[in-house]
Amino acid sequence: MSSFIVPHIMHHGPGSLAQLKSIKGKKAVIVTGAGSMRRLGYIDKTQALLKEAGIASAVFDGVEADPSVETVRRGFEFFKQEKPDIIIGLGGCSAIDAAKAMWIFYEYPESTFEEICVPFAVKPLRNKAKFIAIPSTSGTGTEVTCCAVITDREAGTKYPIVTYEICPDIAIVDGELAAGMPASVTANTGMDALSHDAEAFVATLATPYTDALAKESVLMVFENLPKAMADGKNIDVRQKMHDASCMAGMSFSNALLGIIHSMSHQVGGTFGVPHGRSNAILMPNVIRYNSKATKKYEILADLFGKKSAEDFAQLCDGLRQQVGIEKTYKEYGIDAKQWAEKIDQMTAHAMADPCTGANPRKPTAAEIKKIYQCCYDGTIVDF
Ligand SMILES: [Fe+2]
Numbered sequence: 545m546s547s548f549i550v551p552h553i554m555h556h557g558p559g560s561l562a563q564l565k566s567i568k569g570k571k572a573v574i575v576t577g578a579g580s581m582r583r584l585g586y587i588d589k590t591q592a593l594l595k596e597a598g599i600a601s602a603v604f605d606g607v608e609a610d611p612s613v614e615t616v617r618r619g620f621e622f623f624k625q626e627k628p629d630i631i632i633g634l635g636g637c638s639a640i641d642a643a644k645a646m647w648i649f650y651e652y653p654e655s656t657f658e659e660i661c662v663p664f665a666v667k668p669l670r671n672k673a674k675f676i677a678i679p680s681t682s683g684t685g686t687e688v689t690c691c692a693v694i695t696d697r698e699a700g701t702k703y704p705i706v707t708y709e710i711c712p713d714i715a716i717v718d719g720e721l722a723a724g725m726p727a728s729v730t731a732n733t734g735m736d737a738l739s740h741d742a743e744a745f746v747a748t749l750a751t752p753y754t755d756a757l758a759k760e761s762v763l764m765v766f767e768n769l770p771k772a773m774a775d776g777k778n779i780d781v782r783q784k785m786h787d788a789s790c791m792a793g794m795s796f797s798n799a800l801l802g803i804i805h806s807m808s809h810q811v812g813g814t815f816g817v818p819h820g821r822s823n824a825i826l827m828p829n830v831i832r833y834n835s836k837a838t839k840k841y842e843i844l845a846d847l848f849g850k851k852s853a854e855d856f857a858q859l860c861d862g863l864r865q866q867v868g869i870e871k872t873y874k875e876y877g878i879d880a881k882q883w884a885e886k887i888d889q890m891t892a893h894a895m896a897d898p899c900t901g902a903n904p905r906k907p908t909a910a911e912i913k914k915i916y917q918c919c920y921d922g923t924i925v926d927f
Pocket residue numbers: 684736739740805819
């Protein structure tokens with residue numbers, strides 16, 4: 545038996561932000577990032593819509609990329625003062641992830657990060673507030689997932705919070721909010737969404753429910769990501785990428801991921817390569833490696849009239865090139881000496897990463913290291 549957990553309601557389509565008018569509650573706190581949502585007028589718009597619904601609101605802004613433990617603590621203090629019964633994460637995945645963590649501490653003030661990072665350990669939420677997620681980037685799918693990542697810069701570590709409790713109550717997937725993304729963010733986040741599909745589809749916990757979402761999302765990414773790169777103001781295309789990312793999120797939140805993510809987390813943490821960009825570099829070779837243990841990539845290849853896992857790996861590689869992402873970590877600019885110094889540590893951490901457990905092929909440390917090196921040099925994985 546297995547369960548399929550998604551938000552209670554997902555409003556989607558251009559202009560769906562207006563559904564905020566139908567929300568019931570008294571006081572909302574909007575958690576948002578460093579300024580783009582305010583600059584583009586979406587904070588004012590959100591507050592005006594809430595006002596129409598008879599809901600007062602306050603804004604906690606300035607959540608940084610890779611939100612920190614300190615930011616979560618400050619947000620929690622703000623919540624204590626404002627006493628919201630609705631929490632709204634508005635913006636990129638950092639704002640939404642930070643809001644999810646603040647929500648846990650608001651409900652359980654005595655909690656510690658160590659406690660809430662134990663998978664599925666968070667106690668029932670929604671005693672004080674419900675959660676609405678409104679994303680402005682099309683990649684992580686955090687508006688529908690059961691995860692959030694918080695960074696402890698002092699300790700040099702990331703806290704992954706995984707619990708069905710933090711799956712938002714309502715997601716608003718409005719492509720108009722994504723129109724402000726610069727091309728590089730569009731490329732990186734779009735390839736992140738594709739990597740969620742490619743990993744969830746073959747993950748050990750995949751089900752027909754998660755497969756259906758991943759398959760459709762793969763088609764939507766291939767068709768629409770190049771168009772979104774060419775014309776970021778095309779709202780129809782932005783909406784399709786927003787939907788594709790959300791569908792990929794529903795898929796991987798339930799099926800989990802694999803070693804593209806395990807390995808990418810380490811390259812991101814060590815060398816600062818943006819998450820989706822790094823996934824795009826790893827994806828073709830991880831598909832080749834995993835294809836020795838699963839036939840399912842052939843189903844994805846078949847969507848495009850192709851046959852083999854290698855065909856699908858090449859399609860992903862082609863899209864990477866089309867959206868202007870480097871083929872290798874070397875091309876990205878990582879110094880060979882620093883790479884050699886860090887590869888063993890990255891390998892050890894990738895082996896321990898929670899995503900490794902759901903990968904269809906159980907890797908050895910030596911294999912992970914070889915895949916890393918192939919993705920640095922530009923060599924094709926043939927083992
Ligand atoms: Fe991802």
